[in-house]
Amino acid sequence: QSATDGPSSRPRTTKLESQTPEPEPEPEPEHKAEELEATPAPPSPASGEKVRMRRRSATGDPEVPSPDAATAAAAGKIAVSKAVERVEEKAPEQETPQPRKPWFQRxxxxxxxxxxxxxxxxxxxxxxxxxxxxxxxxxxxxxxxxxxxxxxxxxxxxxxxxxxxxxxxxxxxxxxxxxxxxxxxxxxVAMPLELDLSHKPHVILVVGVNGTGKTTTIGKLAAKLTEGGLSVTLGAGDTFRAAAIEQLKIWGERTGSPVVSSKLGADAAGLAYDAYEKAKEAGSDVLIIDTAGRLQNKAELMAELEKIVRVLGKHDPDAPHTVLQTVDATTGQNALNQVEIFRNVAGVNGLVMTKLDGTARGGILVSIAAKHKLPVYFIGVGEQVDDLEPFSASDFAKAIAGVA
Structure with a gap:
């Protein structure tokens, strides 16, 4: 509803309530994913800690320096906003790369x-x-x-x-x-993403329409988490697109994160079940699962997502612990309907707005925030790993209004 009183009477908006159908008993999936390659897990925070995604300052530097694993464990929090590329050393004979522009400028x-x-x-x-x-x-x-x-x-x-x-x-x-x-x-709605590591692995289910940047967002998020000292396993749950599976494997190689995948067209819920088992065996702090997004057949999509949620619940009644939806800014008003559908089906509890640099319709994020009141954890304005940043209401408002 409108928070200000104007000179004339105006209509009020209505908050959408999430509706989650009563789950039905689900048999144990028979499908088993491909064998998970052993990947040494980096030191991780103690169980029960909460990890917060911190945003950058206006200069582009992290507000809190990213600590090493030992310091992080002592402090109880890990800052994971610094980009992976910035810690990669170049060979002496190579030219020094140009410094990246500050985040607010980008x-x-x-x-x-x-x-x-x-x-x-x-x-x-x-x-x-x-x-x-x-x-x-x-x-x-x-x-x-x-x-x-x-x-x-x-x-x-x-x-x-x-x-x-x-x-x-x-x-x-x-x-x-x-x-x-x-x-x-x-x-x-500008809230930091918090991961409760009393659940290990903490399961992040990423949903959204195909083409909204789900897989790329997963890769960027995995990079931030691994740089912050967390071990991550990736689940290639979009089993209907070979490109999504291959893209996730590439991100797994970049971030040192093992990827659980299967053959094209395999049961996505079975893949999610196996991915949890593999992440548990590997001692991963976080499991991020990709999903398909076929809105042209909403009934099938709904059934698949509901099944994934039920199957994960067999491992941990609270899983998935975080359900992120990627929303493509270029879709404009259609994004409002997408949020409503996925919120009702998968229990979305956080948003990532992508492709803000490719549209004149960036204002749709404001409309979504006003209607759905869901936390906005990240926004993306480019393809590089550090082009995904924790959301700042002040920075976004100034940027879209064109004021300093």
Whole structure:
């Protein structure tokens, strides 16, 4: 619902409640995955610790230096925001690589299409016009076309009307108010991802429509976790796409994480069951499982995801402990429906927004946050491993509004 009171009565949004069907008894899967290659696991935190994903400062450096395993165990937390490439040493004869731009600069560049379109549209509305009802209506239309959602549009127009009605208003003033109101919408959902290692392995199930970046997100997340001192096993649960299986194996090699996979078309629930067993045997702290995302046949997809959840529950009644959904920013309003479907089917409890650098519709993240109130753990604005970062409401609001 709208958190501000404006000069006029406006409709309120409704929070979607998750509905989880009553599970039915599931027989033990007969399928066994391919033999897991033995991979030495790095030192890991003690059982019962919680791991938090920390975000970078505005300069691009981690807010807290990433400790080694011994220091991390003593402190009880591990910062895993630093990128894998930054600890790789180059041969002396090679040229020194150019330093990466700070994260906030890359975020602003990634959201430049969204912010530029907003800025230009706002400037068109406020050219030689005072703030009146017609102007507010025009501004609301601009914000809705930017996929920011009705609640955020009302927040912005109400905030402007409360102190500036009848006065000349510049585009820069509107952008500043917009940044403030967007941050208010996003602040409640900007949470760090916490992994409770009293469950070992802590199971992360990654869901989403095919093409939203599930497998790449899994690889980037595995890189952050392994760099933070955790041992990770990957489960290639998207058994309907050979490319997804091969891509996950490549990420496994990059991050030193064993991958449990099977033949194309194998039972995904059986793969998940075996992956848990292998991760347990290997002593892995975290198991990340990929899944298929065939929304064109929702009934089949729902049945498969429900079965995966039930089968994992045979190992640990609380598994999967984290259910992440990848949401592609380029899909715009369709992303709202995708979140609703996967939340009801798989019990999604966190989001990762991808491909923000490829669209002018980055505002859809604000609309999703206002409607579904789900935590947003990470956002991605590129293909490199450190282009996936813990979500900051303030940074995102400033970047999309185009203010410093």
């Amino acid at each position: 975020l602003r560049e990634g959201l430049s299409r969204s912010s530029r379109e907003l800025r230009d549209s706002i400037a068109g509305v406020f050219t030689k016009r005072k703030l009146d009802e017609d102007t507010l209506q025009d501004l609301e239309d601009v914000l809705l076309r930017a996929d920011l959602g009705l609640e955020t549009a009302m927040r912005v127009t109400d905030a402007l009307a409360s102190g500036r009605y009848g006065k000349d208003v510049s585009g820069e003033e509107v952008q500043a108010v917009m940044a403030e109101e967007i941050e208010k919408v996003l602040a409640p």
